[in-house]
Amino acid sequence: MKFGITSRLALVLALVGMLVSGFTGFYAFSVSRSLLVQSAQNELLTSTQVLARRLALTRQEISRNLLVLATHPAALASLQGKGPASEQQLVTLFELVMEANPAYFQVRLISVQDGGPEQVRVDRDSGTLLRVTGDDLQEKGHFPYVYETLKLPFGETYLSPITINHERGAHAGLERPTVQLATPVTDARGTVFGVLVINVDLNGVFAMLSADLPPDFQLFLANRNGDFLIHPDPTHAFGFDKGRRYLVQQEFPETADLVTGKATKAFAQSNQGAYADAPILLSFMGRPLDVASGEDRLILGLAQPLESVLRQADQLGAGILRIVALVCLGCLVLAIFLARAITRPINMMNMAIQRFSNDNHMLSLPVARQDEIGMLARSFQHMQNLIKRQVEDLQDSREELEHLAQHDMLTDLPNRRMFMERLEQAIARALRNDEEFALLFIDVDNFKQINDTLGHAAGDAVLRTVAQRLAGSTRKVDTVARLGGDEFVVLLDNFSQREQIAGFTEKLLAVLKTPMPFGENPIHVEFSIGISQFPENGATSEDIINNADRAMYKTKAGGRNGYRFTSDANTQPNLL
Numbered sequence: 001m002k003f004g005i006t007s008r009l010a011l012v013l014a015l016v017g018m019l020v021s022g023f024t025g026f027y028a029f030s031v032s033r034s035l036l037v038q039s040a041q042n043e044l045l046t047s048t049q050v051l052a053r054r055l056a057l058t059r060q061e062i063s064r065n066l067l068v069l070a071t072h073p074a075a076l077a078s079l080q081g082k083g084p085a086s087e088q089q090l091v092t093l094f095e096l097v098m099e100a101n102p103a104y105f106q107v108r109l110i111s112v113q114d115g116g117p118e119q120v121r122v123d124r125d126s127g128t129l130l131r132v133t134g135d136d137l138q139e140k141g142h143f144p145y146v147y148e149t150l151k152l153p154f155g156e157t158y159l160s161p162i163t164i165n166h167e168r169g170a171h172a173g174l175e176r177p178t179v180q181l182a183t184p185v186t187d188a189r190g191t192v193f194g195v196l197v198i199n200v201d202l203n204g205v206f207a208m209l210s211a212d213l214p215p216d217f218q219l220f221l222a223n224r225n226g227d228f229l230i231h232p233d234p235t236h237a238f239g240f241d242k243g244r245r246y247l248v249q250q251e252f253p254e255t256a257d258l259v260t261g262k263a264t265k266a267f268a269q270s271n272q273g274a275y276a277d278a279p280i281l282l283s284f285m286g287r288p289l290d291v292a293s294g295e296d297r298l299i300l301g302l303a304q305p306l307e308s309v310l311r312q313a314d315q316l317g318a319g320i321l322r323i324v325a326l327v328c329l330g331c332l333v334l335a336i337f338l339a340r341a342i343t344r345p346i347n348m349m350n351m352a353i354q355r356f357s358n359d360n361h362m363l364s365l366p367v368a369r370q371d372e373i374g375m376l377a378r379s380f381q382h383m384q385n386l387i388k389r390q391v392e393d394l395q396d397s398r399e400e401l402e403h404l405a406q407h408d409m410l411t412d413l414p415n416r417r418m419f420m421e422r423l424e425q426a427i428a429r430a431l432r433n434d435e436e437f438a439l440l441f442i443d444v445d446n447f448k449q450i451n452d453t454l455g456h457a458a459g460d461a462v463l464r465t466v467a468q469r470l471a472g473s474t475r476k477v478d479t480v481a482r483l484g485g486d487e488f489v490v491l492l493d494n495f496s497q498r499e500q501i502a503g504f505t506e507k508l509l510a511v512l513k514t515p516m517p518f519g520e521n522p523i524h525v526e527f528s529i530g531i532s533q534f535p536e537n538g539a540t541s542e543d544i545i546n547n548a549d550r551a552m553y554k555t556k557a558g559g560r561n562g563y564r565f566t567s568d569a570n571t572q573p574n575l576l
């Protein structure tokens with residue numbers, strides 16, 4: 001299949017349009033997609049910050065509860081050994097606080113005395129609160145949450161590292177993720193008498209933190225070293241406690257600077273390991289703790305399935321695809337219109353050139369345009385005019401040549417060549433129609449003498465006058481020709497009767513002999529005529545003309561100034 005320039009141009013324009021819209025669509029889609037991912041990560045970070053804030057508020061609330069208990073007179077009284085009444089009062093207080101805060105599984109008052117014995121202790125045990133007494137009370141002076149708290153001024157809180165609780169006799173808190181918060185108990189002068197400690201079950205805190213998160217969100221918490229404390233896979237949390245460490249910086253290398261404290265936030269994406277089937281998007285923040293603590297900072301992270309983010313991108317992509325498809329369709333239509341508009345003048349020119357080369361007809365051209373096509377059209381029109389003029393000149397020259405080839409230049413009568421053609425046609429016609437015709441061979445008598453005595457111009461004038469008189473004396477169907485020199489012939493079509501021919505010849509001689517005007521003295525000229533008839537005097541043109549010529553010579557030989565029929569073999573010519 002052959003495509004024209006219009007189709008090819010339309011195809012190229014449409015392809016360019018489609019490629020541009022396709023690339024634009026793809027670019028818009030990828031930019032929007034990365035913006036969506038970025039925005040989702042920022043939202044995640046905001047949620048992470050909210051969670052961190054809630055964690056801080058929870059810690060502050062525990063500190064407040066610690067302070068309430070530590071400043072209660074019963075606490076100092078108990079530590080100063082002022083009797084079981086104050087201890088019982090303190091137990092009641094501890095129980096009240098623990099009932100109000102289900103995450104507290106142990107509240108203790110520990111003395112500053114040697115070994116740091118527990119003075120008053122209430123444990124949560126299978127849903128009930130239990131006062132631990134007697135030998136079950138232990139010495140805790142060697143635990144950091146005791147000796148580090150003793151160094152603190154009144155009102156400050158110590159936060160222990162977050163660990164799994166292995167302390168003996170911990171009841172409900174045993175083997176659970178735990179953090180201890182403690183504050184010193186002092187008298188009015190600031191002398192430290194003991195420490196008040198609340199053990200918090202972190203599972204409860206974490207459950208509270210996660211409760212308000214969307215169901216597909218996942219919570220991560222890591223300690224100062226990067227060890228996971230909360231992980232969607234529970235086997236990865238507190239790995240250090242079981243002898244195998246799971247570090248946030250290993251699983252998500254983007255968090256390395258958070259662990260070292262060089263950065264406060266980090267974004268990550270993962271499609272490795274457990275996330276191979278469902279890639280996730282993560283935001284982490286590292287938060288230094290605002291209390292004296294065994295932990296420098298905590299690293300809190302939130303994850304969201306990438307799929308839920310990209311679902312919006314997919315909807316956007318489908319929208320962009322529809323727009324691209326529409327734009328492509330528009331490009332196609334526009335390309336067709338544009339290609340037609342561009343190539344219309346070219347096609348016009350093409351048609352005009354074809355038509356001009358076929359039959360020299362000039363179609364209209366876009367000459368009014370002011371662009372390159374207009375220039376081309378004007379040049380072509382100019383060329384057309386030149387060619388047309390040259391063709392017309394050529395035609396005129398050809399016609400002139402043809403006329404010259406068939407006519408005598410002096411008299412403008414048909415010449416021998418044309419006469420012979422006419423004679424052939426007359427024979428064919430006569431044979432076809434069973435007709436007859438006559439041929440008169442006319443020669444000027446003593447013409448040489450006219451030339452010699454009056455000059456060549458006079459001879460020419462005589463020849464021209466003879467030609468005019470012959471043409472004027474014959475019918476349209478007859479043919480008058482000059483064979484050369486002073487010899488003329490007349491073909492009388494459909495002339496058959498001898499009398500008729502003789503009568504015409506005599507009349508013709510009379511006309512011809514009329515003195516011819518030339519200067520002051522008219523020229524007197526006489527003529528000798530030989531007549532042949534078809535078919536009587538020959539079957540061919542040569543025979544007919546030769547016989548007439550012979551008859552003319554016999555007229556001359558017989559005395560000139562007369563005529564003679566070929567058929568009159570031995571008779572005298574008819575002289576005038």
Ligand SMILES: Nc1nc2c(ncn2[C@@H]2O[C@H](COP(=O)(O)OP(=O)(O)OP(=O)(O)O)[C@@H](O)[C@H]2O)c(=O)[nH]1
Pocket residue numbers: 410443444445446447448449451455456457458459460463484485486556
């Ligand atoms: N002026 C003129 N003379 C011509 C032309 N063509 C031929 N002639 C002359 O015509 C003369 C023809 O002479 P001829 O027919 O031989 O002799 P004639 O004098 O006519 O004698 P007859 O035929 O015997 O009567 C010659 O002298 C030619 O030179 C021409 O075109 N113009």
